[in-house]
Amino acid sequence: MEISISGARILATFENVPLFGTVQITQTLAVSLLVMVIITGLSIWLGSGLKVSGISRKQAVAEMAYNALVNFVRGNMGSEFDHYIPLIGTIFITSIISNLISLLGIWSPTADLMTELAWALVVFVLITYHKIKSSGIGGYLKGFLDPVFVLAPINVMAECFTPISMACRHFGNILSGTVISTLIYGAMTVATSALFGALGSSLTVAIIVTVVGAAALLLGKKMGKKAWFILGIIVAVLGVLAVITNLGAEFPWLTVGVPAVFSLYFDWFGGCIQAFIFCTLTTLFIKQAAGD
Amino acid sequence: MELYQSLVAVNPVTLIAQICNLFIQLFLFKKFFLDKVKAILDQRRLAADQEITDAQAAKAEAMEIKATYEKNMQEAKAQANEILDRAQKTATVRGEEIIRQANDEAAHIKQKAAADIAQEKKKALNDAKNEISGVAMAIAEKVVERQLDSSDHDKLINQFIEQLGD
Numbered sequence: 340m341e342i343s344i345s346g347a348r349i350l351a352t353f354e355n356v357p358l359f360g361t362v363q364i365t366q367t368l369a370v371s372l373l374v375m376v377i378i379t380g381l382s383i384w385l386g387s388g389l390k391v392s393g394i395s396r397k398q399a400v401a402e403m404a405y406n407a408l409v410n411f412v413r414g415n416m417g418s419e420f421d422h423y424i425p426l427i428g429t430i431f432i433t434s435i436i437s438n439l440i441s442l443l444g445i446w447s448p449t450a451d452l453m454t455e456l457a458w459a460l461v462v463f464v465l466i467t468y469h470k471i472k473s474s475g476i477g478g479y480l481k482g483f484l485d486p487v488f489v490l491a492p493i494n495v496m497a498e499c500f501t502p503i504s505m506a507c508r509h510f511g512n513i514l515s516g517t518v519i520s521t522l523i524y525g526a527m528t529v530a531t532s533a534l535f536g537a538l539g540s541s542l543t544v545a546i547i548v549t550v551v552g553a554a555a556l557l558l559g560k561k562m563g564k565k566a567w568f569i570l571g572i573i574v575a576v577l578g579v580l581a582v583i584t585n586l587g588a589e590f591p592w593l594t595v596g597v598p599a600v601f602s603l604y605f606d607w608f609g610g611c612i613q614a615f616i617f618c619t620l621t622t623l624f625i626k627q628a629a630g631d
Numbered sequence: 632m633e634l635y636q637s638l639v640a641v642n643p644v645t646l647i648a649q650i651c652n653l654f655i656q657l658f659l660f661k662k663f664f665l666d667k668v669k670a671i672l673d674q675r676r677l678a679a680d681q682e683i684t685d686a687q688a689a690k691a692e693a694m695e696i697k698a699t700y701e702k703n704m705q706e707a708k709a710q711a712n713e714i715l716d717r718a719q720k721t722a723t724v725r726g727e728e729i730i731r732q733a734n735d736e737a738a739h740i741k742q743k744a745a746a747d748i749a750q751e752k753k754k755a756l757n758d759a760k761n762e763i764s765g766v767a768m769a770i771a772e773k774v775v776e777r778q779l780d781s782s783d784h785d786k787l788i789n790q791f792i793e794q795l796g797d
Contacts, residue, residue, distance in 0.1 A: 345638060346639070352634075372652075378659070402668060424665065428665065429653065429657040452639050454645070457646050457653060
């Protein structure tokens with residue numbers, strides 16, 4: 340069995356476009372548009388029909404989300420950076436939806452480094468703007484010679500690596516989730532064929548396994564032994580699946596359910612935590628740049 | 632045939648498009664969600680502030696009314712006290728005057744009564760004197776049977792009366 344992991348699918352290629360040369364329109368852009376439609380739809384739905392008193396459950400959720408966002412930004416940056424609330428919120432919600440959309444089997448835009456790099460570059464521009472604003476252009480340039488002028492190249496590199504590291508951190512985590520999910524999926528396919536290859540060599544064996552499982556199930560239920568009952572269920576289900584496989588319907592049965600457990604961590608947890616980390620770093624970097 | 636990018640690919644078009652997408656999304660998210668919720672929260676805060684201000688104004692007004700009321704009450708009480716004082720004083724003065732008048736009148740009546748009595752006494756005495764003198768004259772005429780001259784006569788009578796009066 341061969342597993343290949345590749346980047347975004349190329350939907351269309353345009354040759355000889357002025358300025359860009361060959362332009363490739365990828366899945367990333369298509370799904371990004373879908374994500375934007377989802378977020379905008381959600382925003383319109385949550386932001387409509389708001390009332391001052393006697394609020395609906397929907398409005399309570401909207402206000403809670405808004406307050407959580409405001410508290411997050413104020414907690415990390417203080418209230419003088421309130422104008423960054425929309426940006427932080429947008430990056431956060433876009434990241435979350437982009438990460439979680441892979442649960443629907445759709446290509447995740449955040450599995451393309453360009454998406455995170457785009458966000459990180461915007462953040463980098465803001466960081467640089469605040470650095471220059473707080474210490475002047477001279478002070479900003481002088482900062483590169485700190486503590487000794489010999490270190491200037493390293494300082495310049497460190498400055499450039501801020502957005503790259505931010506982008507790669509997010510991208511790497513999502514990518515690793517995708518890679519591990521793919522690997523688990525492949526492994527489960529192999530395991531299925533191994534299991535049912537042995538069980539389903541003949542129809543007789545499969546039927547015997549089914550009957551033994553059913554007997555254990557009934558016996559366990561009658562005698563009130565839970566262990567027998569559960570074992571009976573497992574064996575009987577295996578037997579039935581083996582019978583079906585024998586009858587000609589081959590399907591990687593173990594890929595149902597098992598990868599979902601892992602996706603709980605890699606997609607749900609990882610997806611949310613990366614969005615959170617990216618936004619936290621954004622706030623902290625901007626605050627730091629403005630503070631000194 | 633399906634074409635794929637490599638796992639880590641640099642695609643400037645995607646990069647630029649994603650930057651634009653971020654700002655478009657920022658605009659939409661802000662316009663449709665953040666601004667709306669913020670407006671509602673601000674409105675609610677304003678309403679709450681308004682209510683507090685109203686309550687404070689109402690309280691101040693109530694305090695003012697209370698102060699006025701208390702002041703009025705105090706004034707009324709002072710006035711009542713004054714009226715009472717005045718009434719008491721007037722009553723005392725009037726009472727004293729009445730008593731004095733009564734005393735005066737009583738004294739006057741007493742004096743008059745005493746004068747009357749004295750006059751009556753004097754009158755009675757005079758009457759008695761006249762009567763007695765007449766009687767004595769008659770008796771004496773009878774006894775003496777002679778005409779006394781008038782000087783002797785008066786002398787005798789007076790002597791008699793003096794003896795009688797003692």
